[in-house]
Amino acid sequence: TVDGHRLWQSLMDLAEIGAYDDEHTGLRGVNRLALTDADAAGRRQVIAWMERAGLTVRVDRMGNIYGRREGTDPTAAPVLTGSHIDSVATAGAFDSCLGVLGGIEVVRTLDERGISTRRPIEIGVFTEEEGVRFGTDMLGSAVAAGRLSLEYAHALTDRDGRTLGGELTRTGFHGPADVRLDPPYAYVECHIEQGPVLAENDVQVGVVTGVQGISWQEITIHGRAAHAGTPPTHLRADAGLAAARIGVQLRTMVDSGAYGELRATVGHLAVHPDLTNIVPARAELTVDLRNPDDARMARAEEDLAAFLRTLEDGTPGLTFTTRRMAKTAYVPFDERVRKVIAQAADDHGLAHIPLLSGAGHDAQEIAALCPTAMVFVRGEYHGISHNPREYSTPEACTHGVDVLATTLLRLATQ
């Protein structure tokens, strides 16, 4: 078992980098958007810890960081673990940091026990997993796995028009290493659940069976500005109203049950010129759809597109443009790795259940390269996440990293 105190201390230390006082929860939150100064400071801290733990660090051309502990067999492919340390703007301390710091804690523990493994163990820290700064999530791991190109990623821009490539250079994380990852032997990622299921079932650990499909698009609505008081209502082409109709329609689709386990979120919404007495000329919103069933996801996307056409046809002067931001299919995880995880949980006397992930994770990208699965750690408060109230107890974190340690050790000796 790992040193839970040391693990917890590193979680709290990292959470100080990018910390802010959240006025709505009254708590201390984390704002460490990818490739900001705060993220760069966090990365430097993680590299310092990696180096202190004896790892050899390399940074690739996407800013992905890998810390490597050599194995005894120089020809053996490594076992990879890791996650990311970029956060949303209103985050807690746990989302993903647990995977990175847990990996480092496993290495420290192996070193202290004098345990060497046949296979190298590597810890990956992937760039822009959240996707909230540059618009595409799991970006660093998707490029490492070859699903997205380096050129695509470097050209992405944030809301201020800064490119990801430029920000890599600015922060000093445009590394020299090749971005395409040589297939590891296996990948295991430890992460908080970010949902209520483990707590509801009163178990400590989730053995993740896969990740549901994620579809992100940005919809821009072009209408016509008008004075709020004068032109008759039927002459309006109100872009803000159209945005509102989309939000309500998405919930109607979810509630209909016709799309299975569909979830839909309009997280970003802005109108222009955004003034009390002007009918909005334009609106911009994002649509985040989730579905464990790819066919039902496709149907939801088609029906949303048809709804936009209906709005367009119904209101002269209203047009829509949509931009695909991100799209991943349902990704099932490897049966064999899941068994190793479940066995490790049993060894530690921890109750566990199989669980589908509602959130996207770097693991779903690396799954294209090698057998992959994840360990989920239970969260408090219905597993609230992407919020300063996000919390997992020290015990829960330790349990998850214990399972990770045993799993990595077992895979690395194969």
Added chain:
Amino acid sequence: TVDGHRLWQSLMDLAEIGAYDDEHTGLRGVNRLALTDADAAGRRQVIAWMERAGLTVRVDRMGNIYGRREGTDPTAAPVLTGSHIDSVATAGAFDSCLGVLGGIEVVRTLDERGISTRRPIEIGVFTEEEGVRFGTDMLGSAVAAGRLSLEYAHALTDRDGRTLGGELTRTGFHGPADVRLDPPYAYVECHIEQGPVLAENDVQVGVVTGVQGISWQEITIHGRAAHAGTPPTHLRADAGLAAARIGVQLRTMVDSGAYGELRATVGHLAVHPDLTNIVPARAELTVDLRNPDDARMARAEEDLAAFLRTLEDGTPGLTFTTRRMAKTAYVPFDERVRKVIAQAADDHGLAHIPLLSGAGHDAQEIAALCPTAMVFVRGEYHGISHNPREYSTPEACTHGVDVLATTLLRLATQ
């Protein structure tokens, strides 16, 4: 008749102050929010024109500017005309500037013809008529007329937290003159229609019968942030979705016909934290309601409040706070002044119709002090306004100011 060329030139000159290139229309727009540097520059230009036209200028403690041309009878109350020169952020050249510059053009014409009047003629330039910077429209004239207090107005803040009082001082427009206006003999304001009715009826001039009621409120919705992918939909308290439901409900209310001529606009809408994969924790929107019928307006406000309670009751974790921004009842204009305007239009051979104003105007505030009415000038493109496409032809502007001149002359000789 006035000098249409000189009038047009001054409209175009003033439109250069605060001009910007509007990327959506490809046109040059005007952004001269109240008490910004651009507004201050515009005010200085107007004062320079007033002084060149021989007017005595005073500025009051709300920044309202008055230029006075003396009459022959030192005891006679003045005839007041005017409007405002602050604009929305995406404005054209005409909204309200026509009333101020038209007034100056009338004075120039009287001077050239050597015409003196028994009563003084004053031109008022009122502060923050648009209400989009500090949240309450017709603000300067409402304080001048005594409906709102100077303290209330000075304490209002913009989105960056700057007070109106502070901005008055910063721009040098916190004048020494008393803000409470001595009742003029009459008030006449010339303004673009900002609607399609004059063009549809193919007439040149509108004789305004009154201004419909205006209700502005800001609604803040407190929900709960959540990850877009993980918690079940029924656990959400989605503030953005609630905002969308309000927008759609308002249009349903308008379309129902149950509130007469109700118009409803959500012009400002923002969600927080405004990120793709986070259910909005908070949303803020403005609701602009218009109704010529005060009882129906009251019913619409009550039914909206009831709708908010229904949303609150239906979704645990969702709460609403509302803040009244502005509220004016239906204001009828004076019959006698309307007759003088109609007669003036007849004298100039201009077709005219009576017309209710959909937009708020300083005239509705000054109407509390003295007999008041307005002259409306026809606009192109369905009378689009609060938009760089706003346009009235030089002929239309000249017609309106001709009518204004004859009306002022007639009233000032009474």
